[in-house]
Amino acid sequence: MASHRRPTPSSGSARTTRVSVLSAAAATAAAALSSGATPAGADPRGTPADVLPRVDRLYEQAERATEKYNAADERRDRLHGQVERIRDRVARGQDRVNRMRDGLAGLAGAQYRSGGLDPALALLLSEDPDGYLDKAATLGRIGHQQAVRLRALQAAQRSLRQQRDEAGHKLDELERSRAEVARHKKAVERRLAAAQRLLGALAPGERGLYDRASRSAGRGDEAFADLLGSGLGPSSARAAAAVAAARQAVGRPYVWGMAGPGGFDCSGLMQWAYAQAGVAIPRTSQGQRYAGRVVPVSAARPGDLITYRGDASHVGMYVGNGQVVHAPYPGARVRYDPVGMIPGAMATRV
Incomplete structure (x- = not known):
């Protein structure tokens, strides 16, 4: 999702002073567009050489926020499913309790018609029989069959209360999760809006520079030169099917928070492509980093997932010849x- 132009500096490493190929290309091309003629006193923030790196940072931040949104959204969906299952259990438990109480009420009615309702049974059919059952059984005031049925009712009522408490806790958790999703959504939208404002202030030709420059990012990187023309095929039939699906998605729009088929964010594309191969993988790029066996990037084969940065905030799929689709x-x-x-690339073989 974020543009892929500048390495994120790592404290204490040699990369702290290194400028990426794309940043240098963007700055050089931007300077050429402006002809190096920024008037004295002009606001330097409006020049392409300054705007493009800022857009790059905003897209990177938006990408991280998107993956947090995806994680929160996935958790919300999981909690919603749990709440619905608990509600189903509560409904079935309530129905069971109702049937048991109806059966005991019938027994009480029969006793009444035959000479009067056992006082113990009357008390135990009340809303709160807890505590009295043991006393009544000890005193011999109810029969064995009645005691068994009443104990079963007591256990069913206790289980029903526990399930209702569990449902209440899950509902509270679900509401917190919904609020978390909303926060991450706002974070994404703020950063994307800021990036669009910056790009919108550029001339049309300068705006096009951003996309043209990002396409050349990292080309010729010696660290990955051994992947070019390696000729290695997919590691499995499912990897081959995922590659085929990902290739079919080329040209479809980036849409944050989406996992196809009409639009994708980075991790959504990977999840969708592997789903077409009949394989379920996690929704987020962080989860996808460890969705299989980690292999050296230099040994990547088509279908391997390539995650980026220390926090795995971006992901693509290796398709051969030193290229990813993303x-x-x-x-x-x-x-x-x-x-x-x-x-910060890592390769994962699903």
Whole structure:
């Protein structure tokens, strides 16, 4: 989702002073567009050389927020399913309690007609029989059959209360999860709106520079040169099917929070592609990093998932010849880019 132009500096590493190929290309091209003629006193924040890196950072932040949104949304859906299952159990439990109480009421009626209702049974049929049952049984005031049925009712009522308490806790958790989803959604929207404002202030030719420059990110990165033309095929039939699906998605729009088929964010594309191969993988890029066996990026084969950055906030699928297919960022479409487009790459074989 985020543009893939500048490595994120790592404290204490040699990368702290290194400028990525894309950042340098963007700055050089932007300077050429502006002809280096920024008037004295002009606001430098409006120049392409400054705007494009800021857009890059905003898209990267939006991508991280999107993956948090996806995780919260997945958790909300899971909680909703749990609540519905608990409600079903509560409904069945209530029906069972009602049937048991009806049966005991029938027994009480028969006793009444035959000479009077046992006082113990009358008390035990009340709303709160707890505590009296043991006393009544000890005193011999009810028969064995009645005691068995009343104990069963007592256990059913206790289970029903526990299930209702559980449902209440899950409902509270679900509401908190919904609020969390809303917070992450607002974070994504704020960053995307800020990026669009920055891009909107550029001239049309300058706006196009962002997409053109990002396509060249990382090309010729020596760390991945051994992948070019390796000729290795997919590691399995399901990996081959996932690659075929991902290739079919090329050209479809990036839409944050979506997992196809009409639009995708980065992790949504991976989940959808593997679903077409009959394989379920986690929804988020963080979950996808460990959805299989981690292998060296230099040994990547088509179908392997390539996650990026230390927090795995972006993911693509290796398709061979040093390329990944991925959903890059808002405004772009699913496309091919070099595997070395962002630092911190890891490969996972599903």
